[in-house]
Amino acid sequence: MKVQLRNPTRTLEVAGPVSIVKLLQQLELNRESVLVIRGGTLVPGDAILDDADEVEVRPVISGGST
Amino acid sequence: MKCRVCREPAVIDIRRHNANFCVEHFLRLCRDQVAKAIEDFHMLEPGDRVLVAVSGGKDSLAVWDLLRELGYEADGLYVGLGIGGYSDRSGQRTKAFAEERGWPLQVIDLRDDHGYDVPTAAKVTKRVPCSACGLSKRHLFDRAALDGGYDAVVTGHNLDDEAAVLFGNTLRWEAEYLARQLPVLPARHGFPRKVKPLVRLGERETAAYCVLRGIDYVVEECPMAAGNKHLGYKEALNAIEAASPGSKHAFYFGFLDRAAPRFADAAPASGEGEVLGTCSVCGSPSTNDTCAFCRLVERTAGAQPVVLTAKGSS
Ligand code: SF4
Numbered sequence: 001m002k003v004q005l006r007n008p009t010r011t012l013e014v015a016g017p018v019s020i021v022k023l024l025q026q027l028e029l030n031r032e033s034v035l036v037i038r039g040g041t042l043v044p045g046d047a048i049l050d051d052a053d054e055v056e057v058r059p060v061i062s063g064g065s066t
Numbered sequence: 067m068k069c070r071v072c073r074e075p076a077v078i079d080i081r082r083h084n085a086n087f088c089v090e091h092f093l094r095l096c097r098d099q100v101a102k103a104i105e106d107f108h109m110l111e112p113g114d115r116v117l118v119a120v121s122g123g124k125d126s127l128a129v130w131d132l133l134r135e136l137g138y139e140a141d142g143l144y145v146g147l148g149i150g151g152y153s154d155r156s157g158q159r160t161k162a163f164a165e166e167r168g169w170p171l172q173v174i175d176l177r178d179d180h181g182y183d184v185p186t187a188a189k190v191t192k193r194v195p196c197s198a199c200g201l202s203k204r205h206l207f208d209r210a211a212l213d214g215g216y217d218a219v220v221t222g223h224n225l226d227d228e229a230a231v232l233f234g235n236t237l238r239w240e241a242e243y244l245a246r247q248l249p250v251l252p253a254r255h256g257f258p259r260k261v262k263p264l265v266r267l268g269e270r271e272t273a274a275y276c277v278l279r280g281i282d283y284v285v286e287e288c289p290m291a292a293g294n295k296h297l298g299y300k301e302a303l304n305a306i307e308a309a310s311p312g313s314k315h316a317f318y319f320g321f322l323d324r325a326a327p328r329f330a331d332a333a334p335a336s337g338e339g340e341v342l343g344t345c346s347v348c349g350s351p352s353t354n355d356t357c358a359f360c361r362l363v364e365r366t367a368g369a370q371p372v373v374l375t376a377k378g379s380s
């Protein structure tokens with residue numbers, strides 16, 4: 001499957017099937033800090049992605065201090 | 067994963083609520099949380115006219131949308147900060163968002179309207195960009211709210227923002243800042259009321275709200291934020307939250323409940339406390355003859371603009 005990441009924007013190829021929770025563990029991402037998006041909507045944590053999927057892993061932490 | 071309310075398939079889990087939600091019930095949860103924050107802290111009255119500080123990011127667009135959903139007359143104000151391509155793209159998104167919905171948006175551009183931008187101001191003042199940026203935004207939002215007769219200025223600060231700021235202030239026991247870190251600051255002479263209706267929503271939730279409402283926000287971060295302390299605090303808190311869901315909420319709301327009153331008599335830290343005079347240039351409240359904003363405008367006048375190296379689009 002294709003996994004799009006941000007900051008910097010890049011695409012990874014990851015072998016399926018894999019659950020969202022496992023995918024984020026593999027990528028060493030905290031579930032509190034990202035959303036997984038497919039086709040304009042959210043993918044729940046227990047969803048299984050297969051090789052044909054294209055998802056975006058979007059960070060949700062913003063940094064301004066004011 | 068099933069929705070706690072309707073048992074249909076869920077799209078999001080919120081661990082601190084120990085619950086999952088479908089699209090409809092998640093959006094309802096967000097509205098309910100904002101309504102509860104507004105009520106609990108007496109932020110707004112029904113029918114209030116408010117000015118929303120919009121940046122094009124998830125939080126400010128979400129809070130604008132949520133307040134409109136809840137029936138408030140909410141207009142936007144966008145300040146163009148002149149931070150290279152990031153500001154160009156943020157301005158475009160914000161304008162498109164407002165236009166699509168037909169919601170009034172006022173735009174102020176620091177460079178066009180006041181002769182400087184944030185990177186140049188940072189260089190001239192030899193301070194971090196967020197300092198000149200925050201000063202400029204506070205001044206312009208206060209002014210616009212008073213001039214426009216708005217009941218309050220609304221900002222998109224969420225639970226994560228407030229918990230991170232609280233964490234930083236607590237690490238150094240900044241009593242004066244702790245005294246002022248409240249979700250609502252009442253209006254005072256020359257300053258409008260300021261409210262933070264998103265304090266009961268985490269930033270994962272405000273981002274999810276935008277995705278599910280089809281709000282095309284700027285995902286890209288302000289390049290000036292990279293590596294700041296605030297981000298480090300958020301990461302630290304999220305590591306704690308992952309091990310112990312609900313920690314951020316308990317930290318922040320426990321502070322408001324049990325600790326904030328103990329700091330109440332610490333003197334205000336910034337120029338928003340007991341202000342005696344007015345600025346001779348712009349008429350805003352100021353303890354000095356010229357306010358901090360007008361001094362910044364003076365100091366940056368004629369300075370060579372700082373050109374940021376091109377950043378890729380998001
Ligand atoms: S990160 Fe700093 S410079 Fe950038 S918009 Fe936020 S306050 Fe301004």
Ligand SMILES: [Zn+2]
Pocket residue numbers: 069070071072073074087088089090091
């Ligand atoms: Zn439901």
Ligand SMILES: [Zn+2]
Pocket residue numbers: 345346347348349350356357358359360361
């Ligand atoms: Zn002034």
